[in-house]
Each structure stands twice: as C-alpha cells, then as structure tokens.
Amino acid sequence: MREVAVVGVGQSKFGRISDMTLAELAWQAVKQALQDAGITQKDVEMVSFSNVGGWSSEPLPAIAVNEYSGVSGVGTYRVEAACASGSAALATAHSLVASGAVDIALAVGVEKMTEVPTPMAVELIGRSGNYFWEFSQFGLTFPGYYALYATAYMNEHSATEEDLASVAVKNHYYASYNENASFQKRITVEDVLKSKYVAWPLKLYDCSPITDGAAAVVLASEDAARKLTDTPVWIRGIGYASDTSNLSKRPNFLSLRAAREAAQKAYKKSGIDPSRPHRQIDVAEVHDCFTIAEIIAYEDLGFAPRGGGHVLAREGETYKGGLIAVNLDGGLKAKGHPIGATGVSMAAEITKQLRQQVRGERQADIVKGAGLAHNVGGTGHYAYVSVFSLKKS
Amino acid sequence: MTMSREEMEQMVKAWLQTVEQITRSEGLPVVPDEKTADPLWVDVRELRLKYLIPIKRVKKFFDGLKEGKVYATRCPVKNIYYFPPQADCPVCMDENLEWVEVSGRGQLLTYTVIQVKPASYMHYPDYVIAIARMDEGFNILCWMAVEDPATLKVGMHVKLVVKRREPEGFLTYYLEPA
Numbered sequence: 208m209r210e211v212a213v214v215g216v217g218q219s220k221f222g223r224i225s226d227m228t229l230a231e232l233a234w235q236a237v238k239q240a241l242q243d244a245g246i247t248q249k250d251v252e253m254v255s256f257s258n259v260g261g262w263s264s265e266p267l268p269a270i271a272v273n274e275y276s277g278v279s280g281v282g283t284y285r286v287e288a289a290c291a292s293g294s295a296a297l298a299t300a301h302s303l304v305a306s307g308a309v310d311i312a313l314a315v316g317v318e319k320m321t322e323v324p325t326p327m328a329v330e331l332i333g334r335s336g337n338y339f340w341e342f343s344q345f346g347l348t349f350p351g352y353y354a355l356y357a358t359a360y361m362n363e364h365s366a367t368e369e370d371l372a373s374v375a376v377k378n379h380y381y382a383s384y385n386e387n388a389s390f391q392k393r394i395t396v397e398d399v400l401k402s403k404y405v406a407w408p409l410k411l412y413d414c415s416p417i418t419d420g421a422a423a424v425v426l427a428s429e430d431a432a433r434k435l436t437d438t439p440v441w442i443r444g445i446g447y448a449s450d451t452s453n454l455s456k457r458p459n460f461l462s463l464r465a466a467r468e469a470a471q472k473a474y475k476k477s478g479i480d481p482s483r484p485h486r487q488i489d490v491a492e493v494h495d496c497f498t499i500a501e502i503i504a505y506e507d508l509g510f511a512p513r514g515g516g517h518v519l520a521r522e523g524e525t526y527k528g529g530l531i532a533v534n535l536d537g538g539l540k541a542k543g544h545p546i547g548a549t550g551v552s553m554a555a556e557i558t559k560q561l562r563q564q565v566r567g568e569r570q571a572d573i574v575k576g577a578g579l580a581h582n583v584g585g586t587g588h589y590a591y592v593s594v595f596s597l598k599k600s
Numbered sequence: 601m602t603m604s605r606e607e608m609e610q611m612v613k614a615w616l617q618t619v620e621q622i623t624r625s626e627g628l629p630v631v632p633d634e635k636t637a638d639p640l641w642v643d644v645r646e647l648r649l650k651y652l653i654p655i656k657r658v659k660k661f662f663d664g665l666k667e668g669k670v671y672a673t674r675c676p677v678k679n680i681y682y683f684p685p686q687a688d689c690p691v692c693m694d695e696n697l698e699w700v701e702v703s704g705r706g707q708l709l710t711y712t713v714i715q716v717k718p719a720s721y722m723h724y725p726d727y728v729i730a731i732a733r734m735d736e737g738f739n740i741l742c743w744m745a746v747e748d749p750a751t752l753k754v755g756m757h758v759k760l761v762v763k764r765r766e767p768e769g770f771l772t773y774y775l776e777p778a
C-alpha cells in the first residue's frame with residue numbers, strides 16, 4: 208500500500224445557512240480545498256462524497272455538487288455511515304489512493320439540515336437506529352439514544368450533570384475563537400444546567416445543534432503530494448468498526464464498542480501505544496454530538512480509564528495544556544454537526560492544527576506532530592478513528 | 601411540547617394557505633426564512649411517506665400480542681435468544697428457530713424521558729423509553745408505563761405487559777415497575 212497525505216483542506220461556515228443551496232454550500236469547501244492543494248478540477252480523479260440527506264431536496268447530491276463544482280465527469284459515489292459518513296468518505300478515498308487506483312482523490316462532506324422544519328429534522332435523525340423496532344414503535348430521538356447511555360453511565364460512575372456540562376463549556380469556549388463555528392458565545396455550567404431537558408438527563412446545551420455545513424479534503428499519493436506541498440499531513444492509519452442496529456442488543460450502555468475497536472485498529476496501524484495514546488498525540492477531534500459522548504470517547508480512546516472520562520472533563524484535562532487538547536474547534540457541540548460533513552471537517556481541522564495554521568488561542572502546541580479524529584455514526588452504530596501525522600510511517 | 605394530530609394538521613394547512621396566497625399575489629412561492637429572512641422557495645411538490653413493512657416471517661410475534669403474550673425466537677442448537685424476534689439464525693445458517701414466550705421479568709438497565717419529540721410523536725405526552733435485561737438474558741427496549749419517572753431506578757425489577765397504544769389503538773409491549 209502507498210502512503211497517502213492530505214494536501215488540501217476546505218471548510219464552510221457551519222450554522223443555519225439559509226442563503227445557500229446544498230451545492231453552493233459544498234462549493235465553498237471544495238473551492239478552498241482545491242486552492243489550498245494548488246490543483247484544479249482536472250487533477251481530481253475521484254470524488255468520494257458524503258451526505259446523509261432526507262432533510263435536503265437533492266436525491267443525488269454527489270452528482271449535483273460535482274456538476275456545480277466543475278468536477279463533473281470523474282468517478283464518484285456517495286457513502287452513508289450516519290454521522291460518520293464523512294470519515295467513511297475519507298477512508299474510501301484513502302484506500303483508492305493507497306491502492307494505486309488513483310493519485311488524487313477529493314473527499315467532500317455536506318449536509319443541509321434546515322431545508323425541513325426542526326420537528327421533521329428531529330424525526331429523521333431519530334429514525335437513524337433500528338427503524339421498525341426502535342423508532343416506529345417507540346419514538347427514539349438522537350438525544351434519546353445518547354440519554355440512555357448517559358443514564359447508565361451516570362448511575363454506574365456517579366457522574367453528575369455538572370460533569371457533562373463542563374464538556375459543553377469547554378467546547379463553547381474554543382468555538383468562540385472559531386469564525387466558522389455555529390456558536391460564538393461562551394457559556395457557563397449554570398447556563399447548561401438551566402437549559403431545558405430534551406431527553407432526560409440531557410438538556411439543550413448538552414446537544415449539538417441541527418446544522419448546515421460542508422468540508423472537503425484533497426488526498427494525494429506520496430509522489431503527487433511531494434510535488435504539491437512542503438507540509439503534507441500523512442494519514443497514518445484509519446480504524447473502523449460497527450455495532451448492532453438495535454440498541455437493545457448491546458451488552459451495556461457505558462461505552463461504545465465500535466469506537467473502542469476502531470481506536471485499537473487505528474493505533475495498531477499507526478504505531479500508537481494504546482495504553483497511553485495521548486503521549487503520542489498533540490490534539491484530538493472527538494465525536495461530541497452530546498456531552499456524554501465526549502466523556503465516553505475519552506475512555507474509548509484510552510485517554511482515561513473506564514469510569515474516568517467524567518473526571519477528565521471535570522478537571523479540565525482536555526483543554527490546551529492539559530493531558531490532551533480535545534475539540535479546539537468547538538467540536539460538534541459548538542462548531543456544529545452537519546451530519547455528513549462532520550468527519551471531513553475533523554480531517555480538515557486536524558490538518559490545519561498540524562500545519563499550525565489555526566489562529567490564536569485555539570491552535571494546539573504541536574510537539575509530537577500527530578493528531579486524531581474520532582467519528583461515530585448513529586449511536587455507536589458506526590465508528591472511524593483516524594490518525595494523522597507530520598511524519599510518514 | 602404536545603400537540604394533537606388535528607392541531608398539527610390545522611397548523612400545516614394554515615401555513616400552506618399562506619404560501620398559496622403569496623404565490624397568487626407575487627407569482628412565486630417564496631417566503632422569508634423564519635430566523636434570517638433569507639428568501640426560500642417553498643417546494644411545490646410534497647411527499648407523503650408511509651412504509652409497508654413485511655411481517656409474515658415473524659407473524660407469530662404479532663399473533664402473540666393479540667393474546668397478551670410477547671414472544672422471542674430461540675435457536676435450538678446454540679440456545680441463542682433473538683429479540684426483536686427474527687426468522688433466521690445467522691450462526692447456524694438455518695431457519696429452524698423456535699418461538700418462546702418471554703418470561704416478562706427483568707431489571708431496568710437504563711431509561712430516558714423524551715421531552716423534545718419527533719414530528720410523528722408530537723401528539724403524545726412526554727414518554728419514557730427504557731431498556732431492561734430480561735431473566736432469559738436478552739434486552740428489551742420499549743416504553744415504560746410509569747406515573748412519575750422520578751421513581752425509576754437503574755437495577756429495579758420490571759415486568760413486561762401488552763397494551764394498546766392510544767390514540768392509534770395498536771397492540772404493543774410496555775415495561776412497568778414490578
């Protein structure tokens with residue numbers, strides 16, 4: 208297999224983007240990624256496209272976006288791995304380049320969730336589990352799924368709503384420095400605790416928002432990357448796994464089995480010690496669709512022992528300068544979570560962090576030269592963990 | 601928030617009438633975004649989506665509900681329970697599964713109260729979704745019928761009952777404190 212590098216990244220503003228169509232929004236990210244890589248549309252050999260859809264009108268979004276972006280004609284496809292679709296697009300593009308099938312591939316993620324009213328968006332995300340046995344009869348919502356994990360976790364480890372709130376406070380703090388983030392406003396633990404319950408014990412401020420947004424990355428083989436840039440960011444390893452459709456078939460609700468396994472695979476591929484991964488990583492993007500998800504992610508990734516995730520959050524160990532810097536872009540919680548764009552956006556963010564192109568307060572100290580993206584689809588239904596590095600393996 | 605199906609239909613109807621008036625007067629179905637005031641084209645097409653889902657191979661489960669019973673399937677070779685029930689055993693590559701009535705006794709593993717509801721659930725009051733570990737060793741996820749969710753505790757004993765879901769009137773299963 209060949210080495211693969213990220214050589215160009217692009218990212219739109221995240222939020223309620225009511226002045227752009229899906230294709231116009233995707234183009235914002237595609238344009239930046241092509242310009243950042245120093246290539247044109249004719250250099251792109253394959254477009255790996257991520258969009259979950261349902262809430263947006265285009266049924267063949269890859270085709271619509273490629274036409275609008277001037278890359279019509281190349282090989283393309285759309286992937287679905289729920290909220291991890293973006294990482295699935297990245298992983299498949301990575302495989303195409305690594306295998307030698309193509310030298311340059313573009314991974315695009317876009318989601319336009321506000322083309323339907325909020326209750327319909329809640330409905331469509333809620334259907335993203337087992338439709339017949341868990342949604343159609345029992346009306347689970349996306350916060351509801353994670354609330355089932357939160358109740359079990361808080362009961363088992365005596366974690367509190369304040370612990371969960373501390374994750375939201377951190378992610379809003381960093382989002383306040385990110386001009387692309389949905390929320391620019393800092394919040395306090397009290398703000399979170401005062402917000403309304405959405406799915407007890409989760410409150411509005413424990414949840415990522417319904418978001419529009421797009422991201423794109425250009426991947427290149429080693430030869431192509433050397434010609435394009437002096438600072439290629441190498442994809443050292445991507446681990447992937449999945450879990451049952453029915454939540455009821457899981458043995459417990461304390462950890463996401465798929466994420467744990469994806470992390471182990473990614474660490475093995477990239478030479479990271481799974482017992483202390485934070486010693487080899489400067490910065491991590493973790494899938495904080497809900498505050499509880501970030502706490503569980505600390506444990507699934509091995510940053511904290513079982514039951515220690517909420518302690519890490521409470522003690523502020525995932526701010527810059529702590530054990531490991533997590534979600535310095537505001538995370539899904541405050542940057543926003545345009546479902547299909549999230550995984551691609553994580554790759555773009557880690558690339559910028561490693562190149563030290565992030566402005567001010569939210570630039571991580573890059574010492575070890577490596578970063579990680581943890582992207583979960585559904586409620587641990589899919590999981591992808593990707594390791595990026597300034598050093599080639 | 602709870603809203604009856606009639607109220608919801610009224611609301612949608614009123615909105616569609618407004619759009620129609622705008623279209624008539626302006627010649628375009630364009631309205632301002634409720635938050636940003638950006639112009640939005642209101643789709644003149646509409647989808648009404650209701651799936652028709654085959655249940656023939658697990659029909660025994662639904663027949664059971666009519667008798668007030670909840671069935672799982674079990675592989676007689678590996679002794680694996682399947683709930684929700686399924687017709688095929690992927691372990692044995694066989695379809696020799698047997699129907700077994702669920703004991704109905706279990707312990708609460710976790711639960712939540714859904715306050716912000718999906719569009720198709722807006723007509724229900726806030727509802728409790730729970731997962732219980734049944735005595736047989738498998739889990740069941742469904743609504744928990746309870747007066748006050750504050751009385752629920754992880755680990756408490758629960759029982760499974762069959763009841764009609766109103767206002768639709770279909771038979772389904774619920775957990776209750778034992």
Ligand SMILES: [Zn+2]
Pocket residue numbers: 675676677678689690691692693694
């Ligand atoms: Zn069998």
